[in-house]
Amino acid sequence: MSILLIIPTLLGWLAGWIVNYLSDVLPVTRRFSQPTCPECNASYSPKEYLLFQRCASGHSRGIRPWIVQVALVAVTIYVWLQPPTKLGFALSFLLLIYFAVVIVIDMEHRLILHPTSIVGAVLAFALGFLSHGLVPTLLGGLAGFLIMMAFYLLGVLFTRMRIKRLEANGQQDDDEEALGAGDVILVTILGFLVGWPLIWFMILFSILLGGIVSFLLVVVLLITRKYEKNALMMFIPYGPYFVISAFLMVFFPRFLALLVPG
Secondary structure (H helix, E strand, C coil): CCCCCHHHHHHHHHHHHHHHHHHHHHHHHCCCCCCECCCCCCECCHHHHHCCCCCCCCCCCCCHHHHHHHHHHHHHHHHHHCCCCCCHHHHHHHHHHHHHHHHHHHHHHCCCCHHHHHHHHHHHHHHHHHHHCHHHHHHHHHHHHHHHHHHHHHHHHHHHHHHHHHHHCCCCCCCCCCCCHHHHHHHHHHHHHHCCCHHHHHHHHHHHHHHHHHHHHHHHHHHCCCCCCCHHHCCCCCHHHHHHHHHHHHHCHHHHHHHCCC
16 A cells, blocks of 8 residues: 555655645646746746755745645645545646646736646536536536625625725725635635535535634734734735635535535
8 A cells, every 4th residue: 555655655756746836837838838036036946946956046935845745745635545436536736737727827826827726627627517407517617606796795885885995094005905806706616516415515514624724823813912903904815714614614524514414
């Protein structure tokens, strides 16, 4: 067994390289290109990049690449040992890469990119069709779109109220959105993946998860005395919570059984 784990370990490391590369270049150039240092814009050589070395100017790559590598290795090993029955390992592996790219880019840039959305839509639709058929897949995507569009419109209203509050306090608008159009697209894609009616539970769990993390963040800020009176007006990207919820539903059937009894 330990020898066989070499295969998913290597595949997980490869997935980490792919995710790190896409997360570094797509938000900057929107295409496959040579990665550059975000500090000085110096181009990395293949050796420097693959071995996580400093750029020519001496700037460190930071901790994110290592977190991605370790996380992808661990998750790939898990999926290798317990792949979803209807998807198998190969398709699940592609889904993991998509999930990771969305999470990293949204956390670092607060962006849901169109290229990743197009690839994700095709992949999620195909996997949804294999998992639960055509009608639940289409209904899941439609329900995800309609629900999130309603939230998006409420977010637009909230943002307008927030701008008026900032202006009343003599502050400038920082262009933050309560919910972005990219989130609507993302949940539509994930709706294809989890299907109907699970999309309801996925959205509800995502909101609950985001609320818990936000509450804990406020508590930490209060304890460390870094909390400001406008801290509650700061937004955090919601994309990772949607992806984490979908990930748990697809890859952890026990979690799904607990979330949706019967």
